[in-house]
Amino acid sequence: TTDYQTHPHPPSGISGNPLDASNRTFDYIIVGGGLTGLALAGRLSEDARTTVLVIEAGGDNRKDPRVYDLYNALQVYGSDIDWSWPVDYGKTTDGGKTLGGSSSINGGTWTRGAAAQYDAWSDLLTPGERSLGWNWNNLYSYMKKAEHYHPPSAANQQVGADGVTSWHGVRGPVNVGFPEEMLGGPQHPAFIATIHNVTGIPHCRDLNGGDPNCVAFVPSSINPDDSFHRSSSAMSYLTPVENTRTNWLTLLNSTVTKLVWKPDGSKTVIGVEFLHLNNSSTVYRANVRKEVIMAAGSINTPAILQRSGVGDRALLSSLGISTVLNLPTVGKNLQEQTLITLGFNRTFQLTGRPWNNLLAFPNLSQLFGKDAAAVTTKIRTSLDAWAESQKDNALSKAALMKIFESQADVIIKGKVPVLELIYGNIDYAPMHGAIFWGLLPFSRGSVKIKTVDPFAKPNVTNNFFSVPFDMEVEVQGARLVRKLFTTAPLSNLTSAEYLPGLAVVPDPTGDGGSVQAWDPWLKAAFSSNSHALGTCSMMRKDLGGVVDGRLRVYGTKNLRVTDASIIPTQISSHMMSTLYGIAEKLADMIKAGV
Numbered sequence: 001t002t003d004y005q006t007h008p009h010p011p012s013g014i015s016g017n018p019l020d021a022s023n024r025t026f027d028y029i030i031v032g033g034g035l036t037g038l039a040l041a042g043r044l045s046e047d048a049r050t051t052v053l054v055i056e057a058g059g060d061n062r063k064d065p066r067v068y069d070l071y072n073a074l075q076v077y078g079s080d081i082d083w084s085w086p087v088d089y090g091k092t093t094d095g096g097k098t099l100g101g102s103s104s105i106n107g108g109t110w111t112r113g114a115a116a117q118y119d120a121w122s123d124l125l126t127p128g129e130r131s132l133g134w135n136w137n138n139l140y141s142y143m144k145k146a147e148h149y150h151p152p153s154a155a156n157q158q159v160g161a162d163g164v165t166s167w168h169g170v171r172g173p174v175n176v177g178f179p180e181e182m183l184g185g186p187q188h189p190a191f192i193a194t195i196h197n198v199t200g201i202p203h204c205r206d207l208n209g210g211d212p213n214c215v216a217f218v219p220s221s222i223n224p225d226d227s228f229h230r231s232s233s234a235m236s237y238l239t240p241v242e243n244t245r246t247n248w249l250t251l252l253n254s255t256v257t258k259l260v261w262k263p264d265g266s267k268t269v270i271g272v273e274f275l276h277l278n279n280s281s282t283v284y285r286a287n288v289r290k291e292v293i294m295a296a297g298s299i300n301t302p303a304i305l306q307r308s309g310v311g312d313r314a315l316l317s318s319l320g321i322s323t324v325l326n327l328p329t330v331g332k333n334l335q336e337q338t339l340i341t342l343g344f345n346r347t348f349q350l351t352g353r354p355w356n357n358l359l360a361f362p363n364l365s366q367l368f369g370k371d372a373a374a375v376t377t378k379i380r381t382s383l384d385a386w387a388e389s390q391k392d393n394a395l396s397k398a399a400l401m402k403i404f405e406s407q408a409d410v411i412i413k414g415k416v417p418v419l420e421l422i423y424g425n426i427d428y429a430p431m432h433g434a435i436f437w438g439l440l441p442f443s444r445g446s447v448k449i450k451t452v453d454p455f456a457k458p459n460v461t462n463n464f465f466s467v468p469f470d471m472e473v474e475v476q477g478a479r480l481v482r483k484l485f486t487t488a489p490l491s492n493l494t495s496a497e498y499l500p501g502l503a504v505v506p507d508p509t510g511d512g513g514s515v516q517a518w519d520p521w522l523k524a525a526f527s528s529n530s531h532a533l534g535t536c537s538m539m540r541k542d543l544g545g546v547v548d549g550r551l552r553v554y555g556t557k558n559l560r561v562t563d564a565s566i567i568p569t570q571i572s573s574h575m576m577s578t579l580y581g582i583a584e585k586l587a588d589m590i591k592a593g594v
């Protein structure tokens with residue numbers, strides 16, 4: 001007879017009552033009901049003998065049109081369901097504070113990175129862990145496991161959408177498809193032809209098969225069988241089973257403040273403490289039988305670990321927190337991208353609803369053209385100086401140097417995309433343009449709690465552009481966009497540059513504008529792309545890893561991390577598909593006792 005059979009069964013479903021979890025014991029507690037948290041809980045609870053508790057700080061907004069209608073995504077930013085972390089340069093990193101986490105508020109764009117980038121993760125592990133399958137082939141199978149792909153409709157195909165169904169999963173819970181209505185008109189073919197002519201980048205049918213180095217229409221996390229509404233982790237993993245799965249409880253409006261350790265020094269987690277709403281007077285506690293898995297995202301997972309005594313001893317003692325585990329890289333290695341929009345007046349009418357899903361992913365040669373060889377040499381010869389300048393946000397200069405070498409190899413030898421460029425239609429202004437960001441910044445930042453108050457936001461410092469290459473990629477992106485919109489056939493649909501405009505960033509020599517001219521405007525105009533990762537990286541400990549290849553926090557018995565914080569280096573992609581793959585893979589590892 002198991003413990004579970006002799007004790008009253010904990011409540012299940014979705015609850016707003018802290019007493020449903022308080023003083024109860026669960027096999028697994030998952031901290032954060034976001035993208036990875038709900039995906040993992042969905043899989044672990046498939047075994048009816050396993051009890052799972054998910055604790056989520058936000059509420060249930062599945063019926064809120066700001067959430068289910070992807071067209072409304074912009075209304076969410078800065079709202080009650082966005083964490084809105086202040087970061088450097090006065091910018092804000094967004095994150096969903098609601099069931100489904102950022103999968104409930106994000107842009108829905110569904111892409112995967114380049115195969116070489118996932119393979120490189122394995123190189124950062126110990127040789128003994130390389131067989132764990134942190135590579136493209138293995139993770140791709142898990143990305144497919146999560147996915148239910150809907151091929152483009154005839155109407156979608158008529159305006160250019162395409163896809164290779166065999167590159168997608170078709171039986172998973174997350175619905176992926178094209179919008180009901182896509183824009184027609186001459187602009188998309190013109191963009192494809194122009195960027196191909198200017199950079200040589202090929203037009204491909206689909207970029208979700210391990211080589212995104214092309215220009216293509218991409219699908220979104222929406223469900224054509226559910227009025228094209230958003231398919232968040234909540235809608236895909238939880239909604240279908242919320243009334244039937246009696247071994248899974250999701251507790252809402254409850255903020256996990258810290259982990260509870262077994263007092264015998266064994267680094268075993270025995271439970272978590274949480275507060276309900278913003279009422280900090282009552283501390284609740286839920287107990288765990290097997291494992292706690294952190295899924296609070298790249299900003300809050302390291303903050304909760306630090307509050308629980310796992311982190312840099314110097315930081316913890318400065319706040320009066322006693323160190324359970326001195327792991328100085330918790331919160332370090334933060335990598336975030338910088339998003340820029342350039343706009344041009346257009347000379348054509350739009351028909352249909354705008355949906356920006358024509359994406360291009362140029363590599364270094366395609367972006368820098370004739371200067372690519374010089375840029376390559378500069379990367380190789382600058383790594384040492386860059387590692388020196390970023391070492392405070394890594395374990396050491398030597399450790400960061402190894403990570404940078406891997407990153408440079410992937411860029412130079414792997415020829416992976418370094419820029420993402422989205423062709424953009426703007427319906428409320430006579431504009432079209434491009435949204436772009438450097439995909440693989442070398443700048444490193446950190447997340448550090450500044451007080452023990454669990455409701456205080458941590459210090460999030462990205463050190464944007466502190467490696468000059470990161471700015472050079474943005475500038476080159478801006479120059480490329482200028483070139484695209486002034487080259488036929490796209491120029492035939494364009495009258496003048498509107499944002500920033502030649503009066504603001506001049507282009508006297510016709511090369512798109514100097515670094516000096518672009519620098520101040522880009523620094524003022526960019527947004528944090530909310531693709532933060534790396535703060536609990538999966539790497540060897542001597543490289544600064546926080547979790548090993550089993551996603552276990554080094555030195556602990558039963559504590560793992562599954563969210564975006566484990567990804568050691570940025571990928572040439574949006575995050576969702578990869579993260580669902582990670583959660584699916586971890587679920588299988590846990591079920592198999594790995």
Ligand SMILES: Cc1cc2nc3c(=O)[nH]c(=O)nc-3n(C[C@H](O)[C@H](O)[C@H](O)COP(=O)(O)OP(=O)(O)OC[C@H]3O[C@@H](n4cnc5c(N)ncnc54)[C@H](O)[C@@H]3O)c2cc1C
Nearest residue numbers: 032034035036057101102106107108109256563564574576
């Ligand atoms: C604005 C925006 C746009 C994006 N656009 C895209 C896109 O178009 N395509 C794409 O693929 N990716 C996109 N992303 C990225 C993607 O959504 C995220 O990388 C992904 O959701 C991260 O998953 P996660 O599980 O790490 O964290 P999240 O999904 O953010 O989940 C973390 C959860 O933990 C909860 N939590 C945090 N702290 C606590 C606590 N102390 N106690 C309890 N719960 C807590 C949060 O409320 C949240 O629900 C976007 C992200 C944002 C923010």
